[in-house]
Amino acid sequence: MSTKSRVHKSPRRKKKSPQSSVPLARGQKQRFQNRLLKWYKEHGRDLPWRKTSDPYHILVSEVMLQQTQVDRVIPKYHEFLERYPSFEQLADAPVAEVKQTWYPLGYNIRPERLHSIACETVARYGGQLPNDAEELLSFKGIGRYTAGAIRSFAFNEDAPILDTNVIRVLHRVFIAQGEPKSQKAALWELSETLIPRGKGYDFNQALMDFGATVCTARDPYCLLCPMKPFCKTYPFDAGK
DNA sequence: GTCCAGTAGC
DNA sequence: GCTACTGGAC
Structure with a gap:
């Protein structure tokens, strides 16, 4: 196969992809990044799994x-890690006991x-969780x-995340049209392009906290929101 | 009672 | 694109 197979093609415009690309107004990306990180410094929650970067704990x-x-996870997180402090110890435990320890999380x-996952991590990765996306997804x-x-x-790593909090926040601020859940491709892309280089950790934590405490599903706290000058949904109308 | 969650599996 | 899983919020 020739490595130059594309050499004669005329430069193409980016393929039209109706839902996979969100136009960002000038400066909107930077403003969002700066305001989110500043908000997080002042209002971010202090959660136990933010005091560690141990892949097993995470x-x-x-x-x-x-x-x-x-709120329901916090006590069980401590109990679980006390009982199974490492991949090895979790892998060695009987599944039935692990399920008991899990109760009543459902x-x-x-x-x-x-x-x-613990068994496989011990058996195939020497007890170290891989950081590669493909391997993690396997x-x-x-x-x-x-x-x-x-x-x-x-x-x-500056890897994107997209859960329902993030779907809601990004859809409200940057899109504000159509059904959020039907636009996951565009939202994944947005989640990725918004990450300030080298700040994936703080930015992603901030996104989650912001969605959980300000840009809430019902009755969001728009008056406290630092994004309101450029949010496409502001002012949110609960009656819609 | 209704809605909502990430993943797997269809 | 839809559903089961299980429990909480409202």
């Missing part, structure tokens, strides 16, 4: 947080998968969101 917290709220497929129980969370929170 993994446990993210799997717990997949469908469970922060969605009990999660502790099974967490256990299997584990059952790690999807695109959790892979991004691990890469940014444990390995400090």
Whole structure:
């Protein structure tokens, strides 16, 4: 195969991709980045998994947080790590016991998968969770969101995340049209292009906190919001 | 009672 | 694109 197969093609405009590219007004990206990071410094939550970059701890917290709220996760996060302080110790434990320890967080497929991730990490990766997206996605129980969370929170990479908080925030601020959930391709791309180089960790944490505490699903706190000068949804109308 | 969650599997 | 999973918020 020739390496020059494209040499005669005329320069193409970027292919039209109806939902996969969001136009950003001049300066909007930088303003959003700066304001979000500043807001986070002042108002970010102090959560236990933000005091560590141990990939195992981050993994446990993210799997717990997949469908469970922060307040219910915090005590169980401590208990779980006390009982299973490392991939090795989790891998060595019987699944039935791990599921008991998990109780009452629910969605009990999660502790099974967490256990299997621990076994595989020990068996195939020498007890070190890989930082590669493809490899992370190959584990059952790690999807695109959790892979991004691990890469940014444990390995400090500028990897994008997209959960329902982030979908809501980015859709409101930058798009404000159509159904948020039908625009995931565009929103993933946005989540990626918005990350300030080298600041994936803080930026992603900030996005999550902002969605959880200001740009909330119901009755967002628009009056406190630093994005209101350029938010496409401001002023939010709850009656819509 | 209704809605909402990330992932896997369809 | 839809659904099961399980429990909480409202």
